[in-house]
Amino acid sequence: MSTDHGPGPALRRNLVYLLKHAYLRMTEMTTNAVTPYGIEGRELGVLLVLAGREPASQQQAAQRLGIDRTTMVALLDALETKGLVSRHPHAEDRRRNVVSLTAAGDATLRQAIEANDDAEREFLARLSPAAAEQLRLSLQTIVTDPGAGRPAR
Amino acid sequence: MSTDHGPGPALRRNLVYLLKHAYLRMTEMTTNAVTPYGIEGRELGVLLVLAGREPASQQQAAQRLGIDRTTMVALLDALETKGLVSRHPHAEDRRRNVVSLTAAGDATLRQAIEANDDAEREFLARLSPAAAEQLRLSLQTIVTDPGAGRPAR
């Protein structure tokens, strides 16, 4: 019994360790929350990007997610097979694909968002509402505005 | 120009997205910080675990890091080859390996910790000191004390 699990004092404050395990846990919870609606956790991210302003190309959608365009292909193949997304050539530049949500995709997204919100609430359950909001804002700051020493790319 | 990079409004508050990209960025910064001392980012984690209370087995060290024991084998092989770590059979249970830092491992760890602290400071640069500490504490709470609905495992 009590086989001494946790990180131990040396790791307990290490940011790589904390971020990695927080990420893994949130990912698992989102996956579980969203699987009943027929999509994977990563696919929710794609649907969310598409639901915003509709991207003018697959590549633009990939950039918003921070993944490679070749990764996006497989992701969209799966979503298209499920009938949640459709691709059409761009009117003015036929190299590009305009990707849009189908009606089914829109319905799935709505349900998945709710399920994901529940998962986020559970993930944050040990934090006060203020601390939870602060966590989100701090991560936002770090991720979207990395600060000096960071190439514009 | 202005090819419209960032996440877009739909993803900007999504915790999986934020945690993933925060994790990727911190990992990259730690890797860069620690490479000059001849170790990888993940290896710093191993050294930190070993420097705490010395684990009675490889398996215990693996549990503290949250990785599989088979993964730990390869990690320790590399560190042993570099002369930073040594394995000896446990006196009372010869199935187990007691893993300890060599003098070189200890010296490397000390330098790597400093470099990693610098990287963490840069990572947190856009946050106030209070917000930075709050972020660390909130992640700690979530990771080490996940709360209800979570099996003890």
Add this chain to the structure above:
DNA sequence: TATTGTTATACTCTATAACTATA
């Protein structure tokens, strides 16, 4: 029988290089 370390193997996620069709 159960457990530790190990090996072989496979799976997931991701990126790089090369092809195609358009521009």
Add this chain to the structure above:
DNA sequence: TATAGTTATAGAGTATAACAATA
């Protein structure tokens, strides 16, 4: 020539299954 999408392929990082030594 250059770019968007695609395909084939390879590389991390990780885990599962099976084996040897020890308990």
